[in-house]
Amino acid sequence: GFTCIDGKKEAKSIRDEIKIQVSRMAASKNIVPGLAVILVGDKEDSASYVRNKKKACESVGIKSVDVCLPEDSSEEDVLKYVLSFNKDPSIHGILVQLPLPSHLNEANILNKIIKEKDVDGFHPENMGLLVMRGREPYFVPCTPKGCIELLHRYNVEIKGKRAVVIGRSNIVGLPVAHLLLNEDATVTIIHSKTKNPEEITREADIIIAAAGQPNMVRGSWIKPGAVVIDVGINHIEDPNAPRGHRLVGDVCYEEACKVASAITPVPGGVGPMTIAMLLSNTLSSAKKFITSNDL
Ligand code: NAD
Numbered sequence: 001g002f003t004c005i006d007g008k009k010e011a012k013s014i015r016d017e018i019k020i021q022v023s024r025m026a027a028s029k030n031i032v033p034g035l036a037v038i039l040v041g042d043k044e045d046s047a048s049y050v051r052n053k054k055k056a057c058e059s060v061g062i063k064s065v066d067v068c069l070p071e072d073s074s075e076e077d078v079l080k081y082v083l084s085f086n087k088d089p090s091i092h093g094i095l096v097q098l099p100l101p102s103h104l105n106e107a108n109i110l111n112k113i114i115k116e117k118d119v120d121g122f123h124p125e126n127m128g129l130l131v132m133r134g135r136e137p138y139f140v141p142c143t144p145k146g147c148i149e150l151l152h153r154y155n156v157e158i159k160g161k162r163a164v165v166i167g168r169s170n171i172v173g174l175p176v177a178h179l180l181l182n183e184d185a186t187v188t189i190i191h192s193k194t195k196n197p198e199e200i201t202r203e204a205d206i207i208i209a210a211a212g213q214p215n216m217v218r219g220s221w222i223k224p225g226a227v228v229i230d231v232g233i234n235h236i237e238d239p240n241a242p243r244g245h246r247l248v249g250d251v252c253y254e255e256a257c258k259v260a261s262a263i264t265p266v267p268g269g270v271g272p273m274t275i276a277m278l279l280s281n282t283l284s285s286a287k288k289f290i291t292s293n294d295l
Contacts, residue, residue, distance in 0.1 A: 002263075003261065003263075004257070004262070004263065004265055005154055005263060005265075005269060006268070007150060007264055007271065007272050007273045008268045008272045010153050010272075010273065010276075011273050011275065012272075014149075014276040014277075015056065015059060015276055018276075018279050018283055019059070021283060022060055022061040022283060025283075025286065031286060031290060032061065032062070032286075033093070033285070033286035034090045034093070034282075035065070035092070035095070035282045036065045036066070036067070036093065037053055037054070037065070037095050038067045038085075038096045038097065039067070039068045039069070039097045040068075040071065040073050040104065041069075041070070041071035041100075041101045049097060050068075053095075053278060054066060056275045056279055057282075060279055062282055062283070063090070065085075069081075072101075072103075073104075075105060075108060075109065078096070078104065078109055079109065083112065085117070086112075086113065086114045086117065092119075092285040093117055093281060093285050094113045094114075094118070094119070096109055098122075098171070107124075115138050115139075116138055116289075117285060118139055119139050119142075119285055120141060120142065121137060121138075121139040121142070121175070122141060122170065125137075126138055127175070130175060130178050130179075131178055139281045139285070140175065140179065140281075141175045142274045143172050143210075143270060143274045143277075144175040144179050146270055146273030146276065147208055147229045147273070148180070148183070149273060154262060156206065158183040158184065158206065159185070160185070161185050161186070161206055162185070162203055162204050162206070163185040163207075164187075164189075164200055164201050164203070164204035164207050165180070165189050165210065166189075166201070166207070166217070166250065167190075167210035167211045168189050168191045172210040173210045174189075176231075188200055188204075197221070198221040201221040202221060204223060205225075205226055205227065206227050206229070207227070207228045207229070208229045208231065209232055209250035210250065212250065213232065213234070214232070214234040214248050214250070215249075215250070215251070215252040216232075217251040217252060218252050219255030219258055219259045220255075222260050226259070226260050227261060228256055228264070229264050230253070230270065231249070232249040232250030232266065233247060233266060233271065234248050235247060236248050247266055247267055248266060249266030249269070251263065251266075
């Protein structure tokens with residue numbers, strides 16, 4: 001039969017578990033995990049992601065501190081906050097909402113977050129550790145981790161399977177490909193210069209689509225019985241939708257659900273998992289903080 005992978009439900013159960021652990025930590029250690037979010041500029045999408053992260057923190061009892069800086073902030077303005085959160089013992093996770101305005105150098109800023117608080121996992125050292133065999137990063141990026149968590153929770157076998165990742169961004173495609181590799185999948189990455197991508201996806205037991213191209217993956221691109229994780233979040237115009245537009249993924253869901261054995265919907269698939277993984281990374285950072293102080 002066909003399974004719709006319910007990211008909303010799984011994310012809820014992860015949040016419930018985190019909530020219990022946060023209250024135990026408060027009771028036994030008198031420590032509340034803290035997440036600092038830095039937003040630069042007034043991009044509506046980014047502002048709404050930050051609001052959702054804040055709401056999610058509140059729902060599990062994680063303290064969230066957000067800083068909203070004006071669009072024309074300098075690198076020094078942003079770094080001032082990063083450096084002060086680095087030193088603040090009540091903050092266990094720091095994230096800078098991306099993308100930053102184009103005059104700011106993203107790498108320079110992400111480099112300054114100490115890796116012990118890099119809950120987004122974008123620090124080059126964490127990315128490096130993710131890629132090296134036998135090494136473990138302090139944190140794994142949230143969206144990629146959410147994709148793998150969904151595969152685990154739906155008992156999808158990864159070891160020895162052919163996995164195809166569409167997209168090679170630092171945020172999604174590249175780290176998710178390495179996570180699959182670390183779980184012994186045989187991984188192929190498709191990107192904007194790949195020729196005949198549909199011939200490659202047709203070989204895949206697992207497809208992870210993160211290209212940001214609405215409905216790119218058609219039913220004919222999918223091997224019967226494959227599992228499809230759709231990371232894409234694309235706004236498309238739709239005169240029949242309440243606001244004149246709606247969200248679709250990178251996969252044509254109506255076609256894919258006739259061929260795949262399981263697929264994530266958009267919305268309600270990977271999106272909620274991303275936020276749940278951010279909460280999970282923040283909690284685990286607070287745990288490590290306690291352990292390191294206990295020594
Ligand atoms: P990006 O634009 O940084 O990267 C897109 C990647 O896809 C690039 O590597 C590019 O080479 C590849 N690509 C683009 N067009 C292609 C094509 N026609 N064929 C093959 N490859 C192609 O985007 P990103 O930040 O990696 O995000 C990808 C998508 O995932 C976007 O829709 C984004 O909104 C969504 N996203 C969702 C979540 C979530 O929580 N669900 C989180 C992050 C990003």
